[in-house]
Amino acid sequence: MSDSSRTAAGSLLRRCWPIVAAVPLGAVCGGAYALVAPVQYQANAYVMVVPEAGADSATAVNFAQAYGRVIAQPEILLNAAAGTGVPIARLTPLVQAVTSPDAPMIQITGTAGTAATAAQEANAVARSLVSFGDAGSAQTRVKLMTFASAAQPDAPSSPSRSLDLAVGAAAGLLVGGLGVMASQARAGGGAPAAVPPPRSDDRGSEGGIGEDVQVEPVPAAEAAVTAEETAGTARRARHGAAQGRR
Structure with a gap:
């Protein structure tokens, strides 16, 4: 047997060991019941x-x-x-x-x-x-x-050894299957993985939400010129309004 086959067999045995143990145990219990049950x-x-x-x-x-x-x-x-x-x-x-x-x-x-x-x-x-x-x-x-009229039966009607063995093995298979399911549920029932927080430099869709907008500072000289032009425009507007009233 190759190493891969032995590894697969060992993994299968580790997962299904409750069934491997419960089926023979159930059959033994069924046989024991057939031996101790009263004959009818x-x-x-x-x-x-x-x-x-x-x-x-x-x-x-x-x-x-x-x-x-x-x-x-x-x-x-x-x-x-x-x-x-x-x-x-x-x-x-x-x-x-x-x-x-x-x-x-x-x-x-x-x-x-x-x-x-x-x-x-x-x-x-x-x-x-x-x-x-x-x-x-x-x-x-x-x-x-x-x-x-009734005649004396030749063999007892119960217990039936073959039937009791089959019932015990079936019960063991059921219990073993439930054990395998429980062990798999415990193995895969850890806490869910935490979702990482969004990064500050993540970009959204094209031109969409989440895109960082960088505002470039305006130089002080340009800001002063702009303020002066705005003030001159306001003075000319007041002067024109005064002439229109005369």
Whole structure:
């Protein structure tokens, strides 16, 4: 490597050292979080809304979305909490429902620290939702049925080591970039250069402002002659005016 290349590389390293240091540090922090974060498993159960006589598929889709929104109500989770042994207050944030705008299907997701518990929670909530919906089928004219039971997941859903590493490296890149910008701002943020005062011998534009005018002194003899001529002219003017009055 030539001397100029080494000089350029050293200058670049001095300017970008916050990024060089922050990106690996962020990746290490992300990996450390992936190692210490609690493992979470997710299992999915599916409930279908079926229209009865006098109802159509659009009605079933609408009720599927409605049941998905009220999945965390105590009336639905009461039987699920009794079946799993998990209190309702603890079970509520562990269960989620997702619906489709085109199909009368409800996806129920259970989250837990073990695969078996996650599947048990999802299936218990699905059974409770079916019982809750069938209790009012005479008014809604739709029935609910378990379409697919939740199975135990093979791998945890979180944490994801690759994702946590990428997020940590991205955060380090952001922080390092901000550090580079701050250092450049400090380096170029000195006081502005003082404007020198105008010189007394500066010349303006052609015949314009700023041009010094030098006045030459008048000799004393010439000044005396000029004064005498002026006085004589004044006397002759007075004499002519007096004759004109006569």
